[in-house]
Amino acid sequence: MADSAQTDFARKKIFTTGEAAQVCKVSQQTIIRCFDSGRLTGFRVPGSKFRRIPREELIRFMNANDIPLDLLEGDVKRILCVDDDPQIIDLFRDLLDGDSRFEVEFCGTGYDAGLLTASFKPHLMLLDYKLPDINGNEVCKRIRSTGDLSSIKVIFISGVIDRAEADSLLTAGADAFLKKPFDIGELMGAVEKHLGIEAHHGNNGSARGG
Structure with missing residues (x-):
């Protein structure tokens, strides 16, 4: 009970x-x-x-x-998805919004990400590297420099940077990096791993984006 x-x-x-x-x-x-x-x-x-x-x-x-x-x-984990590509946001919505383990919010700019991070206080952020108003790396740096937000897990997702740049993101404080097009199973595995929750099976396929 x-x-x-x-x-x-x-x-x-x-x-x-x-x-x-x-x-x-x-x-x-x-x-x-x-x-x-x-x-x-x-x-x-x-x-x-x-x-x-x-x-x-x-x-x-x-x-x-x-x-x-x-x-x-409770056991519900909050996830903030930040991407300006409507197709990627729709994919995140399909994957995460109906999952009872998660409470999910969405936005498409670094500015909105900052506002939602402060009010929503996500446990994990799926963050596009190339946002229309600010580099995703700057969003990550601001999170890491804010005491009560610094424990948020950050997974970068992008198709426009190379391995060296991805390594620099990890050095700057990102917890993981996925390159588009990414495998849906890989995405869910990363989310579950960094939230420390049990895996659900059945997701596969890939998603593309910029």
Whole structure:
């Protein structure tokens, strides 16, 4: 039952005060007091006095009060996919978005990657080397120089750099590099390896891109 509740919390978008109390490991009255004082914001169900707390606000509150996110995260791993090629993004969406092990966000620029990295806090990033506004290597360097983000796993994916450049990316802080066209099984294997999760079988084929 505990594992089931943890999985539910990992996917839940709106929380009752009782659920928020369970996630934060405090009393429900503590959550109610924080809500009523404005320290924890949310909304009331129309026509009632019931309080509801959006997930992003609960995460903000927990981070501000140094409350571990373990119950909220469960076993679900967050992945940020950064690529300006719509076909590659569609491929990532097909592979990852329907997988219950992952929560996935997508973007196509280094600027958006920076914003999402700060708010979404991914466990792993699939990062294109050639982005329209900034070199993917710069995105990686900024992640590695930011304390609370430095543990993010970064897998570079590109078809336009040679082996020496790939080695330089690894030296700069990337955890892995895959060259396009890449094998889907190789991609999933790298994702599972760097997230430390058990492999799922059945993915094969290859994907192309620039």
